[in-house]
Amino acid sequence: MGERTIVTGVIGADVHAVGNKILAFALREAGFKVVNLGVMVSQEEYIEAAIETNADVILVSSLYGHGEIDCHGLRQKCDEAGLKEIPLLAGGNLVVGKQNFEDVEKRFLAMGFTRVYPPGTTVETCIEDLKELFQSE
Amino acid sequence: MGERTIVTGVIGADVHAVGNKILAFALREAGFKVVNLGVMVSQEEYIEAAIETNADVILVSSLYGHGEIDCHGLRQKCDEAGLKEIPLLAGGNLVVGKQNFEDVEKRFLAMGFTRVYPPGTTVETCIEDLKELFQSE
Amino acid sequence: MEITNKKLSDDAFFAQRKEVLQQWHTGKEVNFDEAVAYQKSIPPHKRFGTKLAKAVTENTTLIQPRAGVALYDEHIKLLQYLEEEGEADLLPSTVDSYTRLNRYNEAETGIEKSKESGRSMLNGFPIVNYGVDICRIVTSSLKKPVQVRHGTPDARLLTEISIAGGFTSYEGGGISYNIPYSKNHSIEKTISYWQYTDRLVGVYEEAGVSINREPFGPLTGTLISPCISNSVAIIEALLAATQGVKDITVGYGQCGNLIQDVAAIRSLTRVIREYLDKYGFHDVRITTVFHQWMGGFPQNEAKSFGVISWGAAAAALAKATKVIVKTPHEAMGIPTKEANASGLHATKQVISMLKDQDFREIPAVISESEIIEKEMRCILNKVEELGKGDYAIGTVAAFEAGVLDIPFAPSRYNAGKVMPARDNMGAVRLLEIGNLPFTPDLIDFHRQKLEERAKQEKRTVSFQMVIDDVYAIGKGFLVGRPKKN
Amino acid sequence: MEITNKKLSDDAFFAQRKEVLQQWHTGKEVNFDEAVAYQKSIPPHKRFGTKLAKAVTENTTLIQPRAGVALYDEHIKLLQYLEEEGEADLLPSTVDSYTRLNRYNEAETGIEKSKESGRSMLNGFPIVNYGVDICRIVTSSLKKPVQVRHGTPDARLLTEISIAGGFTSYEGGGISYNIPYSKNHSIEKTISYWQYTDRLVGVYEEAGVSINREPFGPLTGTLISPCISNSVAIIEALLAATQGVKDITVGYGQCGNLIQDVAAIRSLTRVIREYLDKYGFHDVRITTVFHQWMGGFPQNEAKSFGVISWGAAAAALAKATKVIVKTPHEAMGIPTKEANASGLHATKQVISMLKDQDFREIPAVISESEIIEKEMRCILNKVEELGKGDYAIGTVAAFEAGVLDIPFAPSRYNAGKVMPARDNMGAVRLLEIGNLPFTPDLIDFHRQKLEERAKQEKRTVSFQMVIDDVYAIGKGFLVGRPKKN
Numbered sequence A, B: 001m002g003e004r005t006i007v008t009g010v011i012g013a014d015v016h017a018v019g020n021k022i023l024a025f026a027l028r029e030a031g032f033k034v035v036n037l038g039v040m041v042s043q044e045e046y047i048e049a050a051i052e053t054n055a056d057v058i059l060v061s062s063l064y065g066h067g068e069i070d071c072h073g074l075r076q077k078c079d080e081a082g083l084k085e086i087p088l089l090a091g092g093n094l095v096v097g098k099q100n101f102e103d104v105e106k107r108f109l110a111m112g113f114t115r116v117y118p119p120g121t122t123v124e125t126c127i128e129d130l131k132e133l134f135q136s137e
Numbered sequence C, D: 001m002e003i004t005n006k007k008l009s010d011d012a013f014f015a016q017r018k019e020v021l022q023q024w025h026t027g028k029e030v031n032f033d034e035a036v037a038y039q040k041s042i043p044p045h046k047r048f049g050t051k052l053a054k055a056v057t058e059n060t061t062l063i064q065p066r067a068g069v070a071l072y073d074e075h076i077k078l079l080q081y082l083e084e085e086g087e088a089d090l091l092p093s094t095v096d097s098y099t100r101l102n103r104y105n106e107a108e109t110g111i112e113k114s115k116e117s118g119r120s121m122l123n124g125f126p127i128v129n130y131g132v133d134i135c136r137i138v139t140s141s142l143k144k145p146v147q148v149r150h151g152t153p154d155a156r157l158l159t160e161i162s163i164a165g166g167f168t169s170y171e172g173g174g175i176s177y178n179i180p181y182s183k184n185h186s187i188e189k190t191i192s193y194w195q196y197t198d199r200l201v202g203v204y205e206e207a208g209v210s211i212n213r214e215p216f217g218p219l220t221g222t223l224i225s226p227c228i229s230n231s232v233a234i235i236e237a238l239l240a241a242t243q244g245v246k247d248i249t250v251g252y253g254q255c256g257n258l259i260q261d262v263a264a265i266r267s268l269t270r271v272i273r274e275y276l277d278k279y280g281f282h283d284v285r286i287t288t289v290f291h292q293w294m295g296g297f298p299q300n301e302a303k304s305f306g307v308i309s310w311g312a313a314a315a316a317l318a319k320a321t322k323v324i325v326k327t328p329h330e331a332m333g334i335p336t337k338e339a340n341a342s343g344l345h346a347t348k349q350v351i352s353m354l355k356d357q358d359f360r361e362i363p364a365v366i367s368e369s370e371i372i373e374k375e376m377r378c379i380l381n382k383v384e385e386l387g388k389g390d391y392a393i394g395t396v397a398a399f400e401a402g403v404l405d406i407p408f409a410p411s412r413y414n415a416g417k418v419m420p421a422r423d424n425m426g427a428v429r430l431l432e433i434g435n436l437p438f439t440p441d442l443i444d445f446h447r448q449k450l451e452e453r454a455k456q457e458k459r460t461v462s463f464q465m466v467i468d469d470v471y472a473i474g475k476g477f478l479v480g481r482p483k484k485n
């Protein structure tokens, strides 16, 4: 299916770098082309990078709890920038506190995310899902 | 109010000896006359001892979980033996498992016990309650 | 009645066996040859001894809960939950208190009342009442090895049904399941009962079926000085080996001072090998079990997790072969299956985090271990002397003389003169040495350790310390300091 | 911009102060003299430094949670719950991430959205937005000393409002609140910001009000070798002392190997005193803080209790002055107050059980401590050399040169060449030494320790070990072994 390009990074004012470094490493090991924006990434930076690299997916991490505020409007901005179809994946510790994940998922799907992942999602799951996503296209 | 006599022991097939030894020691220190029957005490033994020593109260311990079965009928046997008014106190880990204590208390009060105590009751509480009991007589 | 530490003759054993199997109707179901065949059909990974041996090779500590309820289908569900969700390596079937006292009628009532009320009215699983077939349903429903854990002075019928029922390990001993668990059984009697149990295991062993045996290490679970429980463990191991037992797990109940706890396991492992070898039992396999704190627990569940985890840490650092796990419900009552699993989880986490750390050879442990060994030798030599070389006779005499003496025991055959208390660092020492045959330097050592504490606490060494120490862990401490310190 | 490690002149400080207090409207509420008077009205038992000093005398380890929510009345309730139900000895106010990055407008939105939705939409308590008066309502509603905990590169305004608001301790430092918490702040910048904070504390000190200061020990919380965090702690302590700070708590984040953890605290305590004395800061009081495991936690709550309790044990055995406590919700998100209290309970139980046990002088700890000290001296000497005796200049140069290098840090001013991995016993060693100025024997030592592990695991030393180690505790282990071992 050709090399796929993933734009990834940790959104907002979030500096959790460990998972990001490891995720990027693992995705590369799995054969993807990874454009890793690191931590503290703004919505605009994701979009610019996705356009520039003609990316197949944007993978948003948020660990610190402000994910809901930070992710708000990302889909709209993508649409406006011409990335109408691009899958948006979100994972990490998306909200403040231990919340029922179904509710969190609903809220993120409603914001236009394609897939949403609970705390503790392994990189293996992430890779499998990406493969599935690309296959189904 | 004169020296008061307490008959105490651990009922049934229960061998938990530590609390019994310490309770007896503490009650003696507090100035009571203590007739300690030790562990594995049958209903009959309590009653015989109470009659023999003209006791003011019977203090039943049960730790191992069979308290509900073991205590069944004690009040009736006391009545039959002429100990109609004698206060019956029960404490320890009276039932199997962590149960709502209100329910346990109700069941034991219904069996004719005067007072019922949850796990972790201190000897201080026990002594205070005994003093109060004797005062109110 | 005069017992000696000799292998029971076949005549004596089989004569007794006839009686034993008639004690309750389920005894009739036991057929030795068929049971041997059944045991042989159990795959190796489900055999207790095999799994322990593997843990020794791999230098890991296995985790095992306690669990037992009145109704057998509930009991199966409980154990399945503990092996699946709880990640238990080894399983138990804890037997109820009526069965332990051979009160099978009352156990029957307990089963009935449990069926009626829908909740377990027994504090364990009544193996004898259920009999061989139901035990096999239980043991064969599980993926992990299962052990019978009880506290039964006369466990002869229970042993018969358990082994025929597919259990591959069996706890207890003539001392450890008498003195802490009984009021009126003489030591002669229970040693003789347990010679039967051990001989039965020996007979299975000779038929090619190895059953793991485990003396109950913690005794009354309350401030037991390591030298006392270690001495009892070694005596019971010798008695068992004499009857042909080949696979023995000796145990110890955590005291709480890490150095002392690791030293206790270290000295136990060293001295038991020496004694077994001395009496020619070179082929007896020895493993160890560490019990998380066996005395009174805090009411608070999170605090209980603290106690549980500290026990797990000590077990791992001592490299015990397995650890028996408490639950956050300990102070309240028999745990729910969820509470039981959560104790296992906390333990597993600590055990596996500490897998690669080993404290057995640090100097402080070695010197504490040397003290315990010295104390053990004082006791064991005296027992041997009293028995003129026979450990069965010696044990009976030793209890009479207070040479063996177990703190807080309910038995009237126990002298009850020994009184433990913690020293200033929380190690369990002896405030009253009673008639333990200690050398003067050991006596001084204990006295001095407690004087050290007394000085720190600005009070005299007294029974109040003992009381304070009994409550201490429940109140959040190890050493029971006076309130206004 | 050139910074040097000199006490800020009054002129420079007060000129800066004028600007700082205008960064957000609540800055106007700060009045130094009035704030001094207010601080002086706080009773001694509610002062952080006093309570720490008492703990040192009594040889106890205090417990402190992390906690902060968006709405101040909820925040008060939370902290009251943690001191009453949770038995916390010391209290925090953890600041939200927008405030940490001086994004006060976004913090305001967070407060509004939290009011609307009825749940905290911020991950902490936005001190700057609330201002002095509300902070005083918070600090005066509590019985225990309260500290501000954050992660703010430019914390100048936050410090002003916090101290005027009645907090008596303040976490952070120019390195420890930059490199792990920021991407784009230069070291010069943040050292200069923190000179302001430290000078402000110094000015209060000169006015008779002592504020405790705490460099953030754990850095990125993930496999930080003790020599790295200890070196940073000492540099930040020297920088703070230069500005007139008199009460400093230096910290360390648990790695998990007990010997190494105790040795880390031991070496930190020894070397910091030496350096402070060397530069004439004899009157600076030093205490220590031990952080329970700061990396990824297990999802399972009971397993988290295992991790928490093991951290508590190490803190107690190392005799740290206080321990920062995690919760069973760690892997999931900001904890509920109940989860927070339960972490405290487990910790309190272990801490007080282990109060009388001390591992600081066991031989294995001493020799590990000697290694760490040697490593620290390599780093600190080089920093001094690079700065020609000036630790501010030296630090900037050291980060540029990778002489100071913090694993897993997000900052682009960090070299990121150093790579840690666990050895065969779980101690954190260095797989890539990067440009750390180690002597050849130290380099060999690390290499050899990792080869030992590689041999055991039958694989070569590689980055895969690092990844496995990052996940290990979350998966239940300390050392991330390959799956099929």
Ligand code: B12
Binding pocket: B013, B014, B015, B016, B017, B018, B019, B020, B022, B023, B059, B060, B061, B062, B063, B064, B065, B066, B089, B090, B091, B092, B093, B094, B095, B096, B097, B098, B117, B119, B120, B121, B122, B123, B125, B126, C066, C094, C095, C096, C097, C100, C123, C124, C151, C180, C181, C219, C220, C221, C222, C294, C295, C296, C297, C298, C329, C330, C331, C332, C333, C334, C335, C408, C409, C410, C470, C471
């Ligand atoms: C030590 C101990 C043992 C030792 C006992 C040694 C001995 N012979 O004394 C050993 C290991 C032998 C043992 C055996 C068993 N035990 Co046990 N044991 C304990 C343990 C850990 C501590 C008990 C203790 O000594 N506490 C310290 C003393 C000072 O406190 P105490 O006993 O509670 O007594 C005080 C108070 O309760 C109060 N009190 C007592 N009676 C009364 C009466 C009145 C009126 C009042 C006001 C107060 C009062 O005052 C006492 C003094 O302060 C408890 C759990 C716990 N509490 O942490 C379990 C526990 C009591 N045991 C239990 C069980 C089930 C057993 C066994 C059946 C084995 C098993 N299945 O695990 C056997 C029973 C054997 C038998 N036939 O009795 C269960 C009971 C379960 C239940 N009720 O649901 C408990 C609660 C553990 C558990 N959670 O499963 N046990």
Ligand code: B12
Binding pocket: A013, A014, A015, A016, A017, A018, A019, A020, A022, A023, A059, A060, A061, A062, A063, A064, A065, A066, A089, A090, A091, A092, A093, A094, A095, A096, A097, A098, A117, A119, A120, A121, A122, A123, A125, A126, D066, D094, D095, D096, D097, D100, D123, D124, D151, D180, D181, D218, D219, D220, D221, D222, D294, D295, D296, D297, D298, D329, D330, D331, D332, D333, D334, D335, D408, D409, D410, D470, D471
């Ligand atoms: C280490 C750590 C830190 C370090 C970070 C150092 C650094 N710069 O990287 C320090 C100490 C500095 C820190 C700071 C803070 N932290 Co922090 N931190 C952690 C901790 C303990 C571990 C994170 C980690 O490294 N895990 C290991 C990596 C490998 O796993 P990971 O990050 O989860 O990433 C993996 C998966 O999530 C997944 N994944 C990630 N993104 C995506 C996306 C997709 C699409 C998919 C499929 C998968 C996926 O794959 C990754 C690789 O396996 C977590 C709690 C935990 N998880 O145990 C808290 C945690 C994330 N932190 C938290 C908070 C609140 C903070 C602070 C605000 C301070 C505070 N109040 O305590 C600050 C934030 C500063 C900021 N501006 O961001 C909270 C977040 C709360 C919430 N969401 O409700 C957590 C959950 C702790 C808690 N329970 O309170 N933290």
